[in-house]
Amino acid sequence: MTRDWELTEEQFNLLLNWLDPDREAAARKYALIQLRLVRFFATRGYIDAENLADRCIDVTVRKVDGLTDYVGDRTLYFLGVARYVLMELIREKHQPIPDPDPPPVPDVDLEECLERCLRELAEDDRVLVLDYEEGEKGSRIRKRRKLAEDLNITMNALRIKIHRLHQELHECILRCLNELPAN
């Protein structure tokens, strides 16, 4: 990530507090806001979308002291910031300099971590995640309908549930990869 200034812990805490007085809820909101901002810029073809998302956060942090009386949706506030940053990018004829891609993780390490993280899931969730991947295109859809029926939820709810489990696994894998001994 490229930042032209460093976000201090104090500033970060101020931002979290502004998002939600509950620290955990604020952290969840912050993470989702960052993902939204990345998609905002990515869909416009900015290959440095992650850096631009950070720029939006930085803009907000600089103003957070003056936002204590803000009454609107605080997540939606960031959409306004993103549009403002976008105008700046257009005005400055922004030429993105992407961060180099990190070296790809060896498949063997990834699978080792994935299997480890799958074991950390609750039994039902692990079975669900693996069953969800089963089958080819046609049979896969039928299989998923059956999974949703068995869980007594809609297909859409199943998609969301699976996505959340994927997120959980993904975070676990990132932690696990950091713990693996370097080759």
Added chain:
Amino acid sequence: MLQNGNDHSEFRQYLLGQLSDETRDQLEERLFSDDEVFQELLATEDELIEAAIGKELTTAEADRFEKHFLITPERKEKLQFRGALQRVAKKNQLAKEPRPKPVWPNWIPQVAVSLIALVIVGGIIWMLLPRTIGERTLVAALNERGGGTPAESLTLPLPYDDLKLHLRLPQPAVPAKDYRVEMRSADGQTRVVKVVGYNDQFVDVVIPASSLAHGLYAFKVSVIKPDSSVQYIPYSYVLSVD
């Protein structure tokens, strides 16, 4: 909240950068104000990655996926993660797939083999067991009806496995290197019986007791001479089975 396939299609177009500016701006209002809508977008993102791995995208979609969607490190990571998940799931599926079910229940071949082995062993034991033998001596009569000589008589069931008949030869005996004996039953059927020994006085044959039914049996003896010529002995031996 996602209500219909139009939303799903719109999310997909958003991710591939195919929406008009106006539609995109409207969708972003929803994405930033509703966590559920945003979660659905992320779920659609997962499905797009899944479709790309499964080569289920159209050529145009695949091109946009490569050039427009797969531009952030986070999405590249997700692509690699999903590929690994599919491989692990496949391995898991193969491991839990039941082996093809046999047509017969598992225990049937085992029982069949056991039975066959039992029959073979039983047969061998039966063959090795000494068979009980009853003996009778028959004297040659002048003709098949026994002439004036009373027929040797037996009563069924016989209390032994085999019947050994000593057929007394007419004297003087013709020099022989072997004998052939036929047994004819009252219904006209003829069969060769087993010669188990002979000397100048007798030819011995053995007949399984189980092969005898009620009725008269006549035995015809032929001499196989040393020069291999065969000489028929013009007498009959008669056995009556009651």
